[in-house]
Amino acid sequence: MYYVFMENNSFGKRLTQFRKAAGLTQKELADKVGISSTLVTDYERGKLRLYDELIIKLADALNVSTDELLGIQSTEIEGFKANRRVMQRMRTIDQLPEYKKKVILKTLDDLIRANS
Numbered sequence: 395m396y397y398v399f400m401e402n403n404s405f406g407k408r409l410t411q412f413r414k415a416a417g418l419t420q421k422e423l424a425d426k427v428g429i430s431s432t433l434v435t436d437y438e439r440g441k442l443r444l445y446d447e448l449i450i451k452l453a454d455a456l457n458v459s460t461d462e463l464l465g466i467q468s469t470e471i472e473g474f475k476a477n478r479r480v481m482q483r484m485r486t487i488d489q490l491p492e493y494k495k496k497v498i499l500k501t502l503d504d505l506i507r508a509n510s
Contacts, residue, residue: 426455
């Protein structure tokens with residue numbers, strides 16, 4: 395899979411936007427991921443580099459993917475902003491037996507056609 399870094403937006407700005415969209419203060423986010431609010435401030439200002447475990451914890455606390463948080467988008471879904479819940483459901487469907495997948499996908503196709 396190839397990744398493209400999205401321009402115009404630093405990690406700190408994305409972190410701030412996702413935190414605010416989640417309705418969290420810096421203190422609340424810090425408490426959720428087990429760090430100090432001073433560290434959240436420093437990450438949002440771009441003063442510190444993140445480590446992988448913290449990236450995962452932040453993404454989980456904000457209910458976004460790590461790719462979204464890091465500003466990475468997959469070229470496989472270019473032009474399509476994937477919703478985390480939709481992608482989780484698609485992964486679940488993909489793990490089902492083939493006959494069940496066909497039924498679900500046919501149902502989805504029918505619903506999409508009926509609502510287009």
